[in-house]
Amino acid sequence: MTNNILVLFDIVLIVTLLLLAWQVLASEDIFSGVVLFISFGLLMALAWVRLRAPDVALAEAALGAGLTGPLFLSALRRMTRIHKGERRLDTDEERGDG
């Protein structure tokens, strides 16, 4: 019984992962792509747990989802600033000459 539930869980997990991966690549809005990537990382960590690799799962959850996502988001914020027409993305606000 529990075995059947686990198999069902695995199938749902795999299908969700594949769909999420497709969506990450296909989404036109980069922000939603990043958010989908974070959720993909979290589900991937679950998949690693199911593969009995808790070490990789921890690293995936912490690095793949927890840190790469925020890194992408901060890069996106800088990109938004460039799109708005601010000349240089980094130091102008401190120099006061931008």
Add this chain to the structure above:
Amino acid sequence: MKIRTKNRQKWQPSLLPLLLLFVTGLTALLAQVIYVLPTGGSGLSGEVAQLQKQSGVSSPVTAVLMNFRGYDTLLEVMVLLLAVIGAWSLTKAPLSGKNDHPSPVLVTAVRLLAPLLCLVAMYLVWQGGHEAGGAFQGGALLGGAGVLMLVADLPLMQKIPARSFRLGLLLGPIVFLAVALFCLVMGGELLAYPQRWVASLLLLIETACAVSIGLALASLFAGGRPPDDLLDKENPAVPYGEKKP
């Protein structure tokens, strides 16, 4: 404002058969490789289990990462350091503290969470000796705490003195290298830990590396060197496009 990926190029139907052929070929190749793969073999886990007692830790993953393949891990830590050096040489981190009224909910949550994250990170490093965990996982949690503080606009990078910040970034690689050289002097081979101190040496390396990894990840998120870095003190910023006097 939303940023979108560039408009896709017009689909060229003439490429379709080629693409299909390529994808089918690739799939067939993969299927064939899976079929050829030996079944039941579990790599080197037997050898690892045999040498487990000598490794100083009881977790096989940590034994491989820090002991049997310690050289790889040393290089990984170096790569992370190089990434930070690259980011720092590009640009300064934007000044935090610009936002006068960060949400009190966020600030309170971060004030509560950051110490907790540090504690869990230490626990993960300690746990690396016998279960899942280790320097990278602990370091990632420390980095996460740093990211939270940066997001909540707490002056993380201003509060740490420039020299200490650099020293913290270097701590892991330096300790790792020092231990490697120590092994060279004591035992004759790089990273062949002497049997007497192997457990404490591994814990020392992991703790130092976790600190460095945490700082490195947080400063990568900040996106540049701290506002009062030594580099900027010695060479004051010159406006873009002008030559230095």
